[in-house]
Amino acid sequence: MIAVPRLRLDKKDRQSLLVALPFVGPWVIGFLAFTAYPIYYSFTISFTRYSGFGDATNIGFTNYEHMYHDVLFWKSMYNTLYYVALAVPVGLVIAIALGLAMNQKVREVAIYRAAIYAPSILPIYALTFIFIVLLNPRFGVLNYAIVTLGGPSINWLGDPAWTKVSVVILAQLGAGGPALIFLAAIRGIPSELYESAALDGAGAIRRFYHITLPLLTPVILYDLILGLILGLQIFTPAYVLTQGGAGAGAGQYVAGPDNSLMFYVLYLYKTAFQFTDMGYASALATVLFLVSVVLALAIMRTSRSWVHYEVT
Amino acid sequence: MRSFSGRGWTASLICLSVVVAACAQGGGSSGPPLAGCKSGTTLATFWTSHTPPDSDSLKHVVDTYNGQSSVGCVKMVQVPGSETDVTKLMTAVRGGSGPDVYMLDRFTVAERAAAGVLTDLTKYGAGNLSSKYVDFAWKEATFQGKPYALPLDTDVRALWYRKDLLKAAGVDITPLDPANGPVTIDTVRTMANKVNHQDASGAYDVIGFVPWVDQGWHYTWGFDFGGSFFDSGSCKVTPTDPKIVQAFTTMFGDWAKALGPEKAQTWVSSFLPPNNPPQQWPFLTGKTAFIITGDWPLNWVKQYKPDLQYGVTYIPIPKTGDTPSTWAGGWSLVIPTGAKHADAGYDFMKYLAGPDGMKTYVTETQHLPTWKSLGSDASLYQGDHTFFATKLLPVAKSRPPIPVGAFYWDQLSTAQDAVVRGSATADKALADVATNTNAKLQQFCPLK
Amino acid sequence: MTVRSVDRPLVEQLPQAGRRNRRPLAGLLQSAVTPRVILIGMCFLYLVPFYWMATTALKDNPELNIYPPTLWPLAPNPGNFISAIRYIPFPQFFINSVILTAGTAIGAGISNPLIAYGFARIKWPGRDFVFAIVMATIFVPFPVLILGLFDVFTKLGWIDTFLPLIIPAFFGNPFYIFLMRQFLLQLPVEISDSARIDGARELQIFWHIILPLAKPAVAVVIIFAAVAAWNEFLLPLIYLQDESRYPLAIGLQFFRSQHNVQYNLLMAASTLVVLPVLALFLGFQKFFIEGVSVGAVKG
CATH class of the missing domain: 3.40.190.10 (Periplasmic binding protein-like II)
Incomplete structure (x- = not known):
């Protein structure tokens, strides 16, 4: 439970507030100006019909009622949750694996680290261009590898069953970032712990499960939350991957075959800036916000039982 | 221990912000009309999401206009965007920093007009130009019977x-x-x-x-x-x-x-x-x-x-x-709501979407014109382009505005x-x- | 009292064969060969996009016609890099990117450790409640904020300047605050307590004791903030209007037009966009991994 602050403050409380103020103060200002006000702004227009220009017409809960009947709302919500359920665990495992790999004691490890981190710094705009080539069903590297290993040829971006998996794979090219956090955390684990465990005869696998993993739990929590949020707000890859029309034409999709890449924020974005329906877009945003908070609170609550801040 | 006070922190933070702010605001521009314009003209900004080679041609038209106009002096800005994605325009207009002229996918004119992004061009006498443009293009440029755009080029399949x-x-x-x-x-x-x-x-x-x-x-x-x-x-x-x-x-x-x-x-x-x-x-x-x-x-x-x-x-x-x-399909020119120099902007629009500007533009880009009299000007087209202009354009339909x-x-x-x-x-x-x-x-x- | 040492240099001496292992050859295999095989395999996967980008950047237009695409340029043309730089105002965009990135990284590097410290290492009434709000702001989808933010920045007169892109970084970012806090929570409480007994003020403790210990995390925050700023696409798209202020991330868009993509030039420019960041990363990573040099006392 989150404790609501007591309103009566004794002298000691006031003093501690004064101590904390220089630290937390900047955040409070930023929060009020750059988050609270804009949210308030958008929450109020979620009850209106508003194009973003001229006057907003108050229409009560109509936008929220419309949502219930809106096929694309449900579809985009489904797509997004499906993506999150797939991308978050995969991303976590890969980031830990990369973090461990980046911690190997070889002389030229700096080069490997840079190589693994490298795709994270590619402009997403260029990366998606490249990614589409790699996923080409006939000439792409990925299918070449799969078919060579005896697997089927997959139409990654043309088959609704595989499009979201494609985006998950694309996201893994950015796993170097989270892996760095894990690397920093792994290197922060006192080496004595491993040495004494080794003296007790613990093998590498036991040491990983009994020392490394428990001590990584705070970072795992961070990565879970991060993955959840970025997953729920997935936008840019879908936006770039699904842009038809440019270049030499593309498949005639709105957001991938069967709208399978119509993610929630993409739909929200289209509603706001292509269909200029700010009222409905704001209502969509409010709902996403609520869903996110519920999911994150669920993770935070269970975290108490599995996150360890110190070795026990 | 070296002492480090809260005041020091704040001071350095402010210092940094000032430095950053100074950098950030460096390179500010505008002011009096640009080089290549006549004196006494009004500076108008023109945004397009087009890229080379089309934007090169637009630049030629802008330069020609600037050289001869005694009304406007146009600064052309290439902005990111696409046919239906007008995020940039929307936010800029809202923030009161929109352009005076914007190049908009003509098929979205009604939509943007309904949203209140566009200025009604009736007061500039745009309505008088209706007969100069091919019908479907003019229809796309209007909403609720009022003109909101001047048609530019078109394309056919x-x-x-x-x-x-x-x-x-x-x-x-x-x-x-x-x-x-x-x-x-x-x-x-x-x-x-x-x-x-x-x-x-x-x-x-x-x-x-x-x-x-x-x-x-x-x-x-x-x-x-x-x-x-x-x-x-x-x-x-x-x-x-x-x-x-x-x-x-x-x-x-x-x-x-x-x-x-x-x-x-x-x-x-x-x-x-x-x-x-x-x-x-x-x-x-x-x-x-x-x-x-x-x-x-x-x-x-x-x-x-x-x-x-x-x-x-x-x-x-x-x-x-x-x-x-x-x-x-094709493009058109509009004046967004809140344009600061709409008069100069319209003067430029009339030139670019008029016979002279459009002729330069369609010739250089190999697009098709919407100005009726240019459509029949065979000298504008070569090779297969003639077929598009003379055989297809007359039977073309357009998406409902x-x-x-x-x-x-x-x-x-x-x-x-x-x-x-x-x-x-x-x-x-x-x-x-x-x-x-x-x-x-x-x-x-x-x-x- | 035990002394905790987290001092582990980046390049550790390879274990002397035979000293710890009874079977020297197997030991060498385990410590020197296996990790390299795994690492090289992983790097291969992660370098494929790079390889593709760099080789496509060298291809001439006619070669882009070939299907399936050639794996190595038939006649590498480094001239594409020059053409790419000339196709867009590359130097100007580059300078803009550097200003935006540096400003954001400085802001993030200052604000987030400071704010996280306030949540991790000072007890004050309502702290957990306020931190819950910090966490909640993570969940605000950016599109929700766009219009309201535009309102704020318009009132401040910041539109078409770098300020809306840089200044918010000085007020903390919930992701980085959370990340920093997770790190700070792991440091033993006792090191602060003993300093407090010595009469140190909280900002002194932060600056002289905690910040040096948190260097790796600060470095991670700076790297992330810098890379995010370098590649940021939507914000500059919205707030910047004059071409002369565009960063590279937006400039890349100009390689694509309504009906055409300058594919090889786009890749050439992208390569040039990436190289400085990659070089910076190679230099910077030593700081955040090797920089862990801590001798803290735990009671």
């Missing part, structure tokens, strides 16, 4: 065919010569099927004709079958028009079924993936013998494969005797995709389009 591939498959290509009039869809189907080729694994490496890619849109075939997408009387979209249903069934559902929907879609993903560079356009690489596309690939051919053996003809008609049709145009387009595309993949019948898919779109449209009715 045609059937392109590869002479070499068809001949190699033993097809007699004489019927495709546009001099013989339009061919029927059945004729094209028979020809195309002879070109289909599968590799050892059973995947298509060449498909004669995939009618739903490139410019083979819902509108293309819907108009071709004589369908009507909007009924202004009842203020309702009419995607369930039996002719449109027929078009979807024939060109998308049945055609895909004949090829095998999955195998056809694998071909599409292989040879026409998203963001495909024009060099790898399947028509250039010989992966298809027919394609529906616009006039702009004329430039690709010139640039990337000048020896290509190809021809251009009418979009095939459902049955002999039908009149050929196509549809036209309704305030939910972008939404309707998305809905139609979703239906098209569903029918191609066989996950819905044309009837069902288009009925959904009607329900969803009319629900959105209702708030704007009646439309004048």
